[in-house]
Amino acid sequence: MASPMRIRATMMNGATEVKVLMSHPMETGQRKDSSGALVPVHHIKDVVAKHNDKVVLQAEWGAAVSQNPFLQFKFSGGAAGDTVSVTWNDNKGETRTDQVTLR
């Protein structure tokens, strides 16, 4: 959770394409660690992406989204100087928000 998300937002033809790489173990609760104990469930539960103050995408995730989740989507609009922010919350109550400025 200490690692920031990598967000790349590219403007193209009146739309903005966003690619996000989040840093999260996304444990399903089914994996066993080296001592044979089950690693507890720990995954991102929801994601909110905003363009300035407008929510452009919301997502709810189970544990089966891959570790270090990748997400790509596109919304219309976007101009230099605008911010794109992504926030996630996980099942342990941890949260992280990162943002980029379009340019």
Added chain:
Amino acid sequence: MSLDRRHFLSVSASMIGALVAGVALPFRLLAQQARPEAGFAATDLASAYAALGGNPEPSNDIVFTSPEIAENGAVVPVSVVSNIAGTTKISILVEKNPNPLTAVFYIAEGTEPSIQTRVKVAQTCNLYAVVEANGKLFSASRETKVTLGGCGG
């Protein structure tokens, strides 16, 4: 005068709404309104569909891409692009995962109904993309073969 009336009407409308909502939102409907918790906990496709609002009808207007053979079931790239007008929600399900419902995306106005992400696939099975548009459910499916299971087991 008109301001007072409007205010009164809006207050009473919201009060009636709250009353109706309080009475008429028993467990199942509540699950549909809020995070489909029950859906993510479902252990079979049928229950996951029920939590999403019903069985979807197959549609050729959903472009669903996933690898035919995934070498690593822990990281399977999938892409869902919906060409159905009015798409508001895209869900991804993996039939033979312990919990088939994997992700639900709510598409805001002005956002393209196009999502790319990576999911875990435990074993060779069908993947489903369910699109909700104008209150109706549509789906597309693809079989993905997995050589190395995705749940770390």
